[in-house]
Amino acid sequence: MAKQAIFEEHPEVARRFADLHPPLEPQQAVVEANRCLNCFDAPCTAACPTHIDVPKFIKKIASRNLRGAAVSILDANVLAESCSRVCPVEVLCEGSCVMHRYNKLPIEIGRLQRHAMSNFYDSGAAIPKRNSPARQEKIACIGAGPASLACAAELRQQGFQVTVFDKRPLPGGLNTYGVAEYKLRAADSLREAAKIMELGVEFRQEEIADEAALGRLEKEFDIIFLGLGLGQMHKLGVQGDTATGVIDALEFIAGIKMGTCLTVGQHVVVVGAGNTAIDAAVAAVRLGAANVHIIYRRDEKSISAFDFEFEHAKQEGVKFLWGTLPVAVHAEDGNAVSLECVKVQVSETGKFSQVPGSNFHMPCDMVIPAIGQSPLLEFLGKFRDLKVEKGRIVAERATGATSNAKYFAGGDCINGGREVVDAVADGKRAALGIAAKLGVK
Amino acid sequence: MADLKTNFAGIQCPNPFWLASAPPTNCGEQIMRAFDAGWGGAVWKTIGEPITNVSSRYSSVDWAGQRMMGLNNIELISDRPIEVNLREIEEVKKRYPKHAVIASLMVETKREVWHDIVKRAEDAGADGLELNFGCPHGMSERGMGAAVGQDPVYAQMITEWVKEVAKTPVIVKLTPNITDIRVAARAAKAAKADAVSAINTINSITGIDLDTFEARPNVGGKSSHGGYCGPAVKPIALNMIQSVMADPTAALPMSGIGGISNWQDAAEFFLLGCGTVQVCTAVMHHGYRIVEDMCDGLSNWMDSKGFKTIDDFRGLTINKVTEWKHLNLNYKIVASINEQLCIGCDLCHIACWDGAHQCIHMDRVEGPRDGHVEVHTKPAEFERRSKASIAVTPIPKLDHISMEAHGPYATPLARIPRVDETECVGCNLCSLVCPVEDCITMVEVPTGAAPETWNERTRGTGRPLTQQAR
Numbered sequence: 001m002a003k004q005a006i007f008e009e010h011p012e013v014a015r016r017f018a019d020l021h022p023p024l025e026p027q028q029a030v031v032e033a034n035r036c037l038n039c040f041d042a043p044c045t046a047a048c049p050t051h052i053d054v055p056k057f058i059k060k061i062a063s064r065n066l067r068g069a070a071v072s073i074l075d076a077n078v079l080a081e082s083c084s085r086v087c088p089v090e091v092l093c094e095g096s097c098v099m100h101r102y103n104k105l106p107i108e109i110g111r112l113q114r115h116a117m118s119n120f121y122d123s124g125a126a127i128p129k130r131n132s133p134a135r136q137e138k139i140a141c142i143g144a145g146p147a148s149l150a151c152a153a154e155l156r157q158q159g160f161q162v163t164v165f166d167k168r169p170l171p172g173g174l175n176t177y178g179v180a181e182y183k184l185r186a187a188d189s190l191r192e193a194a195k196i197m198e199l200g201v202e203f204r205q206e207e208i209a210d211e212a213a214l215g216r217l218e219k220e221f222d223i224i225f226l227g228l229g230l231g232q233m234h235k236l237g238v239q240g241d242t243a244t245g246v247i248d249a250l251e252f253i254a255g256i257k258m259g260t261c262l263t264v265g266q267h268v269v270v271v272g273a274g275n276t277a278i279d280a281a282v283a284a285v286r287l288g289a290a291n292v293h294i295i296y297r298r299d300e301k302s303i304s305a306f307d308f309e310f311e312h313a314k315q316e317g318v319k320f321l322w323g324t325l326p327v328a329v330h331a332e333d334g335n336a337v338s339l340e341c342v343k344v345q346v347s348e349t350g351k352f353s354q355v356p357g358s359n360f361h362m363p364c365d366m367v368i369p370a371i372g373q374s375p376l377l378e379f380l381g382k383f384r385d386l387k388v389e390k391g392r393i394v395a396e397r398a399t400g401a402t403s404n405a406k407y408f409a410g411g412d413c414i415n416g417g418r419e420v421v422d423a424v425a426d427g428k429r430a431a432l433g434i435a436a437k438l439g440v441k
Numbered sequence: 442m443a444d445l446k447t448n449f450a451g452i453q454c455p456n457p458f459w460l461a462s463a464p465p466t467n468c469g470e471q472i473m474r475a476f477d478a479g480w481g482g483a484v485w486k487t488i489g490e491p492i493t494n495v496s497s498r499y500s501s502v503d504w505a506g507q508r509m510m511g512l513n514n515i516e517l518i519s520d521r522p523i524e525v526n527l528r529e530i531e532e533v534k535k536r537y538p539k540h541a542v543i544a545s546l547m548v549e550t551k552r553e554v555w556h557d558i559v560k561r562a563e564d565a566g567a568d569g570l571e572l573n574f575g576c577p578h579g580m581s582e583r584g585m586g587a588a589v590g591q592d593p594v595y596a597q598m599i600t601e602w603v604k605e606v607a608k609t610p611v612i613v614k615l616t617p618n619i620t621d622i623r624v625a626a627r628a629a630k631a632a633k634a635d636a637v638s639a640i641n642t643i644n645s646i647t648g649i650d651l652d653t654f655e656a657r658p659n660v661g662g663k664s665s666h667g668g669y670c671g672p673a674v675k676p677i678a679l680n681m682i683q684s685v686m687a688d689p690t691a692a693l694p695m696s697g698i699g700g701i702s703n704w705q706d707a708a709e710f711f712l713l714g715c716g717t718v719q720v721c722t723a724v725m726h727h728g729y730r731i732v733e734d735m736c737d738g739l740s741n742w743m744d745s746k747g748f749k750t751i752d753d754f755r756g757l758t759i760n761k762v763t764e765w766k767h768l769n770l771n772y773k774i775v776a777s778i779n780e781q782l783c784i785g786c787d788l789c790h791i792a793c794w795d796g797a798h799q800c801i802h803m804d805r806v807e808g809p810r811d812g813h814v815e816v817h818t819k820p821a822e823f824e825r826r827s828k829a830s831i832a833v834t835p836i837p838k839l840d841h842i843s844m845e846a847h848g849p850y851a852t853p854l855a856r857i858p859r860v861d862e863t864e865c866v867g868c869n870l871c872s873l874v875c876p877v878e879d880c881i882t883m884v885e886v887p888t889g890a891a892p893e894t895w896n897e898r899t900r901g902t903g904r905p906l907t908q909q910a911r
Contacts, residue, residue: 030506034505034506035506037786037788037876038788039785039786040786040790040791040820040823040824041787041820041823041824041827043785043801043856045827046827046830046832047830047832048832049831049832049833049834051827051828051830051832062505084887087834091834091835092834098784098785098786098852099784101784101785101851101852102876102877158558219814274838304836304837304838314668323669360506369709389664397831398831403465415833415834415839416839417839418834418836418839419834419836420835421834422833425832425833426829429831
C-alpha cells in the first residue's frame with residue numbers, strides 16, 4: 001500500500017468539508033455515556049447489522065476504559081471507525097434507542113463509537129490479534145471495499161492466508177472514494193484499511209480480475225470471496241449527455257476526495273434524489289456553486305434518501321424540483337450550458353407521462369446524474385455456475401455461500417446496495433461460513 | 442400559607458433552615474449574606490483555640506456524571522482568633538436580631554476552659570451553644586471532637602460543665618462514628634442538654650488516585666481520614682435520628698443534619714422528629730441561594746397537606762419505623778408493569794433474574810408455563826438470539842417501505858416483560874431499577890390471612906422457626 005503513504009489530506013478539502021457531526025470532547029462523551037440506561041438485550045445492538053454490543057462499549061466509555069470500549073466494538077465490527085461516521089444511525093441503533101419512548105433524545109451512539117475508535121487509533125493502537133494457529137488454506141477477496149475488508153480481517157484472525165485484490169489504486173472501496181468527505185475522510189478510511197493490513201492481510205491494488213486472472217485465482221486459492229460492490233453509475237441516457245460538465249455523482253465525489261476535482265460549476269443540477277444525489281449536491285454547495293438544484297421525477301414523499309439527508313440538503317441550501325425529468329443536455333463548444341427538462345405526472349397505476357408543452361430549460365454548467373449504480377452483469381457472467389438474479393449474486397444470508405462451492409459473496413453485490421455496515425456484516429458472516437466450510441469448529 | 446417560624450428548644454428563628462457549622466459559616470460577612478438569602482439560622486464555624494489547617498482539604502465522590510454525591514473534608518475548626526469570631530457574632534446579632542446565631546464550641550477538656558468559652562459566647566450574643574463532640578479528624582487526635590462524643594462519660598461530664606454556667610439552650614452535636622448513637626444521646630440527656638444535633642460527618646477515605654496510588658484529599662502525598670457528608674449520607678443520618686427519637690431515654694429536641702439538599706429531604710427529617718435542619722454540602726455546592734426553594738417548596742407541600750406549622754407533622758414517621766420482628770408476614774405485594782409506559786429497556790428482567798427471584802420474564806407464555814424458573818428461557822438465550830439474527834439497514838427503494846416506517850419505533854410487545862405473580866416475592870427491585878416513573882408499581886395482593894408478625898408466629902414454639910410451610 002505504498003500509495004497510501006503519499007496520500008495526504010487535501011487542505012482545501014478539509015477546509016470546505018468540516019465534520020457534519022463534530023467529535024465529542026472527552027468529558028462530553030462520559031456525560032453522554034452515563035445517560036445510557038444499559039438496556040438488557042439492547043434494541044440498539046439488535047438493530048445493528050454487525051450487532052455491536054452498544055451498552056457494553058458505552059459503559060466502558062463511562063468507566064473511562066476507552067481501550068476496552070474500542071476492542072469490544074472491533075470484536076463485532078472491524079470497520080467500526082468508518083461505520084461510526086457513515087451509518088444512518090437514525091434508522092439503526094439510535095432509531096431503536098428506548099430513550100425515544102422516554103421523551104428524551106436518543107443516546108448519541110454514533111458519536112460515542114467514533115470517540116472510542118478515534119481515541120484508539122489516534123493512540124497508534126493496532127487491532128488486537130487473536131492467537132489462532134496458522135492455517136494453510138488461501139482465500140482471495142475480490143474488491144477492497146467494506147465487505148471484503150471485513151471478510152479478510154475475520155479470516156486472517158482465524159489463521160488463514162488472505163489476499164485482497166482491487167482495481168483501484170487505494171483500498172477501502174466506497175469508504176475511500178464514495179462517502180461524502182464531511183462524513184468520513186478518505187484518510188480515515190485508509191487508516192482503517194492499513195490496520196487490517198497489519199493483521200497480515202495482503203493487498204494487491206490495481207489488479208483487474210479479468211477472465212484469465214480468475215482462472216489463475218481459482219487454481220491458487222481455496223475459496224474466493226466476491227465483495228465486488230456495484231458497477232458504474234447509470235448514464236443519464238438523454239441527448240447530449242456526453243458534454244463536458246456532465247459527470248456522475250460517484251466520479252464527482254471521488255474527485256473531491258482525491259483532491260483532483262475541486263472546481264465546480266456556478267449552476268449545478270443533480271438528477272435523482274437518493275443519498276448519493278444529496279452527497280453530490282451538498283458537495284457542490286460547499287465547493288462554491290451559486291445554485292444547486294436536485295431534480296426528481298417523482299414527488300417529495302417518494303425520495304429514496306433518508307429523511308435526515310433530505311433535511312440536511314435543504315439546510316445547506318440545495319433546492320428541489322419535483323415531477324421533473326431531464327430530456328436533453330444542451331452544449332456550446334462541447335460544454336454544457338443548459339438542461340432541458342419536462343414536467344411529468346404519475347397516473348394512479350404508477351405510470352409516468354410527460355406533460356405536453358411543459359418543457360423548460362435550466363441554465364447550468366454542470367449536470368450530475370445520481371440515478372443509481374448498475375449491477376456488474378457483464379462481469380458476473382464470466383463466472384460458471386454462479387447464480388445471479390436481478391443483477392445480484394444469489395448467496396445464503398447466513399453464510400455468504402453461493403451456488404458455486406468455490407465462491408462466497410457479500411456486500412452490495414448480493415444485497416443490491418445497502419450501507420457500509422450491511423456490507424461489513426455480510427463480509428464477516430461469509431468469513432465464518434468459509435471458515436466452517438474449511439473445517440474450523 | 443404555612444408558617445415556618447420556629448422555636449427550637451427556646452431558640453427563635455424565622456424558619457427551620459440553619460447553616461451547619463462549617464465553611465459556609467466561617468465569618469460574619471458570610472452569615473449575614475446567608476441571612477439575606479433567607480436562612481433562618483446559622484451555627485458558627487466551631488470556635489476554639491485557633492488551629493492551622495492544611496492545604497488541600499476536601500475531596501468528593503461523583504456518581505454517574507453527577508458531582509459531589511458525597512463530600513469529604515479534613516478541615517479543622519476555625520483558624521481565626523476566638524476574639525475575632527466573638528466580635529463578629531456580636532455584630533451579626535446586632536444587625537439580624539431575629540435570626541438564630543448558634544456558637545459551636547470546642548475547647549480542651551477542662552472545666553474552667555469550658556466555663557470561660559461559654560460565658561464569652563453568650564456575652565457576644567449567641568442565641569444558643571452547640572457542643573462539637575463530633576469532629577472526626579484532627580481534633581479527635583488531640584482528645585477533642587469525636588474523642589469526646591465516642592465516650593459517653595466524657596460527653597456527659599463536659600455537657601454538665603457547660604450547663605453549670607450556660608444561660609442559653611445547649612445543643613450537643615453527636616458523632617455517627619460510634620456503634621450505637623443512642624448511647625451518646627442518652628449521655629447528653631442525662632447531663633440535661635436542651636437539644637441534640639445529628640449527624641456529624643462520617644469517617645471516610647473518598648478515593649485513591651490510580652496513577653499515584655495516593656488517597657484523596659492529597660496533602661503532599663499523604664491523606665488522612667476525613668469526614669463524609671452530602672447526599673450520600675442522608676439515609677445513615679435518617680436511621681440514626683430515628684433511633685434516637687424513638688428512644689425515650691435519648692430523645693431531645695433534634696436538629697437534623699446529613700445530606701439535606703432540598704425541601705423534600707428536610708421534610709423527611711421533620712417527619713422523624715427534627716425541629717430544625719442544618720445544611721452544609723448543598724450550600725458548598727450551589728451557594729446560599731438554595732434556601733429559597735427549601736422554604737418555598739416546604740411551604741407549598743405543607744399547604745397541599747393542610748399543615749399549618751411544622752409541629753403539625755413533626756415526628757409522624759418515628760413510630761412507623763419498628764423492629765423487623767413486628768412486621769406483618771402476611772402482607773403481600775407483587776410487581777405490576779404498565780405496558781403503556783414501558784419503554785422496553787428490560788432492566789427489570791435482568792435485575793429480577795440476576796439480582797432477585799427470577800419472576801420477570803421475556804417469554805410471553807400462558808398459564809401452564811408460569812411457575813418455576815426452569816420452564817423459562819434464560820437471559821443469555823435472548824442475547825444469543827439477538828446476536829444471531831440477521832439485521833439490515835432499511836432502504837426504502839429496496840424494501841418498498843416508506844420512510845415513515847423508520848425510527849423512532851414503538852415498544853414491540855416482545856420487549857415488554859411480564860411478571861409471574863405467583864413467584865414474585867414483592868421485593869421492589871424491579872420498580873427501583875425501572876427508569877420510568879410509575880411504570881412498575883407494587884400492588885397489594887390480599888392473602889386472606891390475618892396480620893401476623895414473626896414474634897406472633899414463633900410464640901410458644903420455644904425457638905425461632907427457620908422455615909414456614911408455604
